[in-house]
Amino acid sequence: MSVGAQTSILYFLVSERRAASFVCDMANPLKGEVIRLYKTLLYLGREYPKGAAYFRERLKFAFMKNKDETDPEKIKQLVARGDHVIKELEALYFLRKYRAMKKRYYEPEN
Numbered sequence: 001m002s003v004g005a006q007t008s009i010l011y012f013l014v015s016e017r018r019a020a021s022f023v024c025d026m027a028n029p030l031k032g033e034v035i036r037l038y039k040t041l042l043y044l045g046r047e048y049p050k051g052a053a054y055f056r057e058r059l060k061f062a063f064m065k066n067k068d069e070t071d072p073e074k075i076k077q078l079v080a081r082g083d084h085v086i087k088e089l090e091a092l093y094f095l096r097k098y099r100a101m102k103k104r105y106y107e108p109e110n
Contacts (some may be wrong), residue, residue, distance in 0.1 A: 049096075
């Protein structure tokens with residue numbers, strides 16, 4: 001097989017993979033949102049008070065519980081709930097840092 005033929009076959013395979021990826025994205029446009037949500041929660045879970053392993057296990061269970069959901073409206077609701085959890089975690093971490101700083105720099109109230 002010549003180099004030109006190998007290149008054209010490789011180009012065909014790459015273009016087929018891109019087309020299949022595009023069709024998959026068109027079939028479920030919320031897939032990217034769900035992946036973004038999972039990655040963000042996984043990142044925030046590193047500082048969770050009960051430990052990263054505990055958080056990761058619970059996160060995986062929550063996502064696996066809803067893995068077969070196909071209704072776009074239901075998926076949007078679940079993503080919105082996940083965004084709310086992100087805000088709650090950020091507030092928890094901010095409060096924890098604030099309390100630590102307050103304990104270091106201010107005298108205890110009696």
